[in-house]
Amino acid sequence: MTASSIGTPEQLRDPDYTPPLSRAIPLGIQHVMAMFVSNVTPAIIVAGAAGFGFGSNSPDFPELLYLIQMSMLFAGVATLLQTITLGPVGAGLPIVQGTSFAFLPIMIPLVAGKGVDALAALFGGVVIGGLFHACLGLFIGRIRFALPPLVTGLVVTMIGLALVKVGIQYAAGGVPAIGTPDYGSLLNWSAALVVIVVTLGLKFFTRGMLSVSAVLIGLLVGYLYALGVGMLTVEAITGSWSRSAAFALPQPFRYGFEFSAAAVIGFCLMAFISAIETVGDVSGITKGGAGREATDTEITGATYADGIGTAVAGVFGGLPNTSFSQNVGLIAMTGVMSRHVVTCGALFLILCGLVPKVGGVIRTVPIEVLGGGVIVMFGMVVAAGISMLSDVDWNRRNMVIFAISLSVGLGLQLEPGAVQHLPDTARILMTSGLLPAALIAIVLNLALPHDLTGEATEEVSGGLSGQGKGSLPR
Structure with missing residues (x-):
């Protein structure tokens, strides 16, 4: 086809x-x-x-x-x-x-x-x-x-970064299984890997409907595999x-x-x-x-x-x-x-x-089979956010906005105990990560002057330097 x-x-x-x-x-x-x-x-x-x-x-x-x-x-x-x-x-x-x-x-x-x-x-x-x-x-x-794109790309990227953890948890056995002996077992991972391998194989080595339906077919093959090895009866x-x-x-x-x-x-x-x-x-x-x-x-x-x-x-x-x-x-x-x-x-x-x-x-x-599929999809969410960020003009101003927003938002998401003394409602909203990151990005984007737009970005640690506006891969 x-x-x-x-x-x-x-x-x-x-x-x-x-x-x-x-x-x-x-x-x-x-x-x-x-x-x-x-x-x-x-x-x-x-x-x-x-x-x-x-x-x-x-x-x-x-x-x-x-x-x-x-x-x-x-x-x-x-x-x-x-x-x-x-x-x-x-x-x-x-x-x-x-x-x-x-x-x-x-x-x-x-x-x-x-x-x-x-x-x-x-x-x-x-x-x-x-x-x-x-x-x-x-x-x-x-x-x-x-x-x-600096704000929306940041939010989509952060959503993807939060989801990839869920994908790994699914592939390892699901959230309820965390801490049990079977969590992360080779059997669990084998089901997820079957889905990933079949999906990638169909996507890049076939054409037409087989390629377009790669994720669906990968899940079906994973389902049959789980039935065959006894994960599902x-x-x-x-x-x-x-x-x-x-x-x-x-x-x-x-x-x-x-x-x-x-x-x-x-x-x-x-x-x-x-x-x-x-x-x-x-x-x-x-x-x-x-x-x-x-x-x-x-x-x-x-x-x-x-x-x-x-x-x-x-x-x-x-x-x-x-x-x-x-x-x-x-x-x-x-x-x-x-x-x-x-x-x-x-x-x-x-x-x-x-x-x-x-x-x-x-x-x-089985949650492990679905884990294989969502690892691919959740990773694509991060990629979609990065693709949106490729349209950002990466001067010093925008790099600082992105750096602070990502650091605070992702940091609070990873370490919720850092704001344990806030009132319950404020603590819940802050540890979501998305709300503080989005608000910081919006406020800084509106408040910081744009007169640095045309300047080259100074070199930063590790020899990395800001680049001009990105382009989508073809």
């Missing part, structure tokens, strides 16, 4: 191009597989923090399944808002929405050990924070001058299928609605970071997929969809949504810019959310 069977280079760079369904459907499912674990993991983490029982006989187990179901369903709904658009809502680009990790530092303290009773305040914050996020779309285009697959309902609809305000000042403030502050991430992701998609800058209309529409998608999800028991940076990396990797491909993926996510049996089987994919 040749690349021409998918589309011409001009067609592949066009968001409105629709590949044949035989190509579009597997490409869309590949997007789902790239983000699936990241999408459902926040729900599992929140349920664990709240003290839910994870056994099939636990009275809380149906609530856990419901949270996972809503994560899939409303990720699909929010993605449709981005790809199909609804009036001014949506960018009309191949943006994949999913449950955001960025909000976990806010959500975990809100529900810690409080069980189902804490979810009313949690989802009250999700709804109000989502509406605030949507309001950011009213002026996000006007403040875009404050979000140059047929009984586990059939058991998951039998324990899951055949069909289930979302229930509005299933957990009630409660106003909590801490939840509202936290979600609104993190919504601003999520909006910056979305600006970076939209810019990354248009730059990597179409070789152009994103328009103000696309930025505004994407922000509206972020907020509306989150608010609607909160009504039905879904967690905050945001654009998924790993799928930006997938677009750069496949070279397919079609938004209709992502629409196919969104419909598959909605199917998973309405038919829990489908999601139940997908969740049987």
Whole structure:
């Protein structure tokens, strides 16, 4: 199969191009597989923090399944808002929405050990924070001058740097397995390495659909490998299928609605970071997929969809949504810019959310197998951020802004105990890393004079010196 069977280079760079369904459907499912674990993991983490029982006989187990179901369903709904658009809502680009990790530092303290009773305040914050996020779309285009590639590239790079740790943890056995004898075993790593080797082999030594679907096929081969070596059993697959309902609809305000000042403030502050991430992701998609800058209309529409998608999800028991940076990396990797491909993926996510049996089987994919896939994708997020930073004019001024922002943000993320004496809300926001890095970069970029732009950067330690504006690799 040749690349021409998918589309011409001009067609592949066009968001409105629709590949044949035989190509579009597997490409869309590949997007789902790239983000699936990241999408459902926040729900599992929140349920664990709240003290839910994870056994099939636990009275809380149906609530856990419901949270996972809503994560899939409303990720699909929010993605449709981005790809199909609804009036001014949506960018009309191949943006994949999913449950955001960025909000976990806010959500975990809100529900810690409080069980189902804490979810009313949690989802009250999700709804109000989502509406605030949507309001950011009213002026996000006007403040875009404050979000140059130096800022957006930094945020996307930091998100990727935070995610790569998760990818390694998945490949080694998953977060719950940390500290156990099997964590990091050769068997665990072998499953991840099978996925990585198959993905890279197909990507660089085949053409056409095999190359474009490399990640999806790599995950399927890894799944079969896990089944063959005993990491996964047929009984586990059939058991998951039998324990899951055949069909289930979302229930509005299933957990009630409660106003909590801490939840509202936290979600609104993190919504601003999520909006910056979305600006970076939209810019990354248009730059990597179409070789152009994103328009103000696309930025505004994407922000509206972020907020509306989150608010609607909160009504039905879904967690905050945001654009998924790993799928930006997938677009750069496949070279397919079609938004209709992502629409196919969104419909598959909605199917998973309405038919829990489908999601139940997908969740049987061993964490180590998914770890192999996300190592590739999360690494691509970092690469996407660096690609955005290549457009920065690296003079002394910009190097200092980047250095301080990265040092403080990444440093607080790695050593949260450094701000243990701050009030709880401030401590949680600071140790996220993203918020202080973004704020420092924005403030310094606006405050420091630009009169050094034309000067050559002085030599720094190790013989490194700042270079001029970078260019994207061809």
